[in-house]
Amino acid sequence: MSEEKKKVDPRRTIDPAALEVYDKNQGEKESAYDRYVKMQPQCNFGRQGICCRICLQGPCRITKKADKGICGAHPYTIVARNLIRAITGGTSAHADHSRHMIYTLTEMFEGNAPDYSIEDNEKLYGVAERLGMSREGKSDDDLLKEVWKQAVEDFTSLTGDPCKWLETTVVPERMEKFNKCNVVPRSVHTSIAETMGQTHMGVDSDPVNLIFQGLRTALADYTAMHIATDISDILFGTPKPVTTEANMGVMEPEMVNIAVHGHNPLLSEMIVRVAKEMQDEAKEAGAKGIKCMGICCTGNEVLMRQGVPVLTNFLSQELPIMTGALDAMVVDVQCIMPGVQAVSECYNTRIITTMSHSKIPGAYHVEFTEEHAMEKAREVVRLAIEAYKERDPGKADIPDVKHKVTAGFSFEAMGELLEAVSPGAPIKAITDAVDSGQLRGVALFAGCNNLRVMHDESHSHIIKELAKNNVLIVATGCAAGTAAKLGLMNEDAVEKYAGDGLKDFINKLNDANSDKLDGNKLPLVFHMGSCVDNTRSYDLTNALAEQWGVDVPKVPFVATAPEAMSEKAVSIGSWCVTLGIPTHVGVVPEVTGSALVNGVAMQIAQDVYGGYFIWEEDPEAAVGKILNALDERSWKLKVHKQVAEKFETELSKTW
Ligand code: BF8
Ligand code: SF4
Numbered sequence: 001m002s003e004e005k006k007k008v009d010p011r012r013t014i015d016p017a018a019l020e021v022y023d024k025n026q027g028e029k030e031s032a033y034d035r036y037v038k039m040q041p042q043c044n045f046g047r048q049g050i051c052c053r054i055c056l057q058g059p060c061r062i063t064k065k066a067d068k069g070i071c072g073a074h075p076y077t078i079v080a081r082n083l084i085r086a087i088t089g090g091t092s093a094h095a096d097h098s099r100h101m102i103y104t105l106t107e108m109f110e111g112n113a114p115d116y117s118i119e120d121n122e123k124l125y126g127v128a129e130r131l132g133m134s135r136e137g138k139s140d141d142d143l144l145k146e147v148w149k150q151a152v153e154d155f156t157s158l159t160g161d162p163c164k165w166l167e168t169t170v171v172p173e174r175m176e177k178f179n180k181c182n183v184v185p186r187s188v189h190t191s192i193a194e195t196m197g198q199t200h201m202g203v204d205s206d207p208v209n210l211i212f213q214g215l216r217t218a219l220a221d222y223t224a225m226h227i228a229t230d231i232s233d234i235l236f237g238t239p240k241p242v243t244t245e246a247n248m249g250v251m252e253p254e255m256v257n258i259a260v261h262g263h264n265p266l267l268s269e270m271i272v273r274v275a276k277e278m279q280d281e282a283k284e285a286g287a288k289g290i291k292c293m294g295i296c297c298t299g300n301e302v303l304m305r306q307g308v309p310v311l312t313n314f315l316s317q318e319l320p321i322m323t324g325a326l327d328a329m330v331v332d333v334q335c336i337m338p339g340v341q342a343v344s345e346c347y348n349t350r351i352i353t354t355m356s357h358s359k360i361p362g363a364y365h366v367e368f369t370e371e372h373a374m375e376k377a378r379e380v381v382r383l384a385i386e387a388y389k390e391r392d393p394g395k396a397d398i399p400d401v402k403h404k405v406t407a408g409f410s411f412e413a414m415g416e417l418l419e420a421v422s423p424g425a426p427i428k429a430i431t432d433a434v435d436s437g438q439l440r441g442v443a444l445f446a447g448c449n450n451l452r453v454m455h456d457e458s459h460s461h462i463i464k465e466l467a468k469n470n471v472l473i474v475a476t477g478c479a480a481g482t483a484a485k486l487g488l489m490n491e492d493a494v495e496k497y498a499g500d501g502l503k504d505f506i507n508k509l510n511d512a513n514s515d516k517l518d519g520n521k522l523p524l525v526f527h528m529g530s531c532v533d534n535t536r537s538y539d540l541t542n543a544l545a546e547q548w549g550v551d552v553p554k555v556p557f558v559a560t561a562p563e564a565m566s567e568k569a570v571s572i573g574s575w576c577v578t579l580g581i582p583t584h585v586g587v588v589p590e591v592t593g594s595a596l597v598n599g600v601a602m603q604i605a606q607d608v609y610g611g612y613f614i615w616e617e618d619p620e621a622a623v624g625k626i627l628n629a630l631d632e633r634s635w636k637l638k639v640h641k642q643v644a645e646k647f648e649t650e651l652s653k654t655w
Pocket of ligand 1: 263297334335446447476477566568569
């Protein structure tokens with residue numbers, strides 16, 4: 001290959017705002033786009049998962065000459081261990097987030113978190129009821145304490161009892177399957193510790209046993225995520241439809257612009273609240289006011305509950321700083337590129353870290369505490385106002401790109417919308433539409449951005465094509481970020497991209513719900529929240545299974561992570577498969593070095609759990625494979641229903 005051909009173009013995005021900022025700064029300030037090019041070519045051993053660094057004799061790389069590690073580990077052991085350690089990394093990150101939510105409740109009960117309280121009693125009642133707790137004779141605080149106790153138990157138990165959050169959110173057939181396959185997690189922390197122990201040098205070398213432990217850990221991940229979402233809703237409110245805007249054009253040259261970035265809503269919720277109170281302080285500093293906006297999943301959290309505009313998603317997180325108009329970027333945990341600090345030093349942006357275990361050298365640090373949450377939030381906003389005073393107004397150059405966004409579709413909000421067209425059995429609105437052929441199924445867009453593929457392109461292409469083919473689309477995380485930034489999360493996109501069936505389905509919902517939408521209409525892509533909220537979409541899948549009276553592997557529901565990047569995406573994908581969902585990943589993970597492990601992911605998983613992975617990097621080909629997966633399920637469902645009717649028997653439980 002000639003040198004010329006090997007060159008990678010760093011303009012690896014289709015986001016017009018990102019491209020504009022990148023082009024204006026090219027060569028001067030480095031971003032991930034440039035670093036990706038410098039990193040080429042990347043190591044193929046790592047890419048295939050056949051590099052082992054688990055003990056200090058390594059790295060052991062599998063080659064034709066050396067077909068086993070120094071200890072004798074086969075490639076299948078090395079690949080399986082690497083894979084399940086990635087699942088454990090993701091689970092640990094979600095557990096970190098979820099544990100923080102639980103810890104905040106602990107502090108509340110002890111009177112050490114005065115700024116937090118129960119915001120959504122109905123959600124508390126719903127969660128308690130699901131967990132089998134009676135409300136009788138209990139105050140809300142008592143009930144919350146009981147929920148908290150169960151959450152602590154699900155996190156720490158050493159006994160064989162299944163995690164309650166898992167057991168109570170899946171159809172019984174799934175639990176039977178998990179019990180049979182011995183993948184029921186004892187608790188979140190136990191699963192993490194078990195996997196690290198099991199993958200230590202010289203412990204488990206059986207790839208299937210290792211993978212099953214990985215799946216147990218993935219189910220622990222699901223448990224931790226569901227707990228995090230439930231507690232967030234109880235403390236901050238369950239999202240309802242809300243309309244705002246997205247992409248870098250949401251910054252305003254004469255405002256104090258603050259981006260909240262990361263994942264944890266505990267501080268960002270407070271920042272958004274105090275920013276509303278501190279408008280006068282900003283005005284005294286010469287600004288017109290304060291504008292908060294979000295990046296990554298902290299952004300999704302405050303978008304869903306407070307209608308805070310979306311600034312950008314993961315891959316372009318350094319670029320808003322390069323506009324010269326961003327006064328502060330407040331970060332908590334996860335998916336924060338250390339690179340933001342170096343860029344901020346060329347401008348007037350203050351990077352403010354807020355968590356004791358997530359610091360960046362050179363950044364400001366305002367340590368968040370539950371006890372002084374509002375006070376800390378004020379401190380952060382004040383730093384942003386100070387930065388605004390020093391900003392050179394002539395240098396702010398904001399791309400004129402933004403789109404209307406309607407978000408806020410929690411499982412409960414979806415239920416309310418559907419209830420209006422199908423009273424008493426809301427989910428039937430979807431199952432009927434699939435049964436009649438109006439909808440071809442449901443697809444969840446989840447996951448990140450990854451420079452291995454063009455930023456935002458796979459998301460946007462697959463969304464448009466599935467919509468054209470009448471697939472109902474829900475989204476979370478940075479996939480939802482793409483849809484928001486590129487104008488796919490509003491009513492105009494329905495007109496432009498939806499096939500006739502999907503259009504009719506959405507319009508029927510619009511007509512029945514006009515009172516709830518503040519004069520707006522429903523979007524093409526329904527935003528279900530941050531990555532941790534992927535469990536909301538599983539609640540939807542589970543409700544579909546219950547409505548049809550089948551196990552999840554018969555439900556025409558597909559998950560897709562076209563631009564997956566993080567270990568969290570690996571753990572989410574793994575629980576999706578274990579819970580029975582076909583899961584497309586648009587960036588082939590590091591498993592191809594073992595035909596056995598790859599085969600388990602793509603085929604054996606289907607035989608055992610009903611869910612399976614589809615690796616497909618080409619977005620066009622991915623559309624075909626996703627539609628096939630949906631069609632196969634709808635067809636089987638129809639055939640099984642016809643057989644049950646004809647012979648007056650129960651609906652077959654197999655898939
Ligand atoms: O948890 S989608 S890049 S921000 S990991 Fe990260 Fe991926 Fe974005 Fe949210 Ni999820
Ligand atoms: Fe090599 Fe085995 Fe050590 Fe891995 S555990 S680095 S394969 S010797």
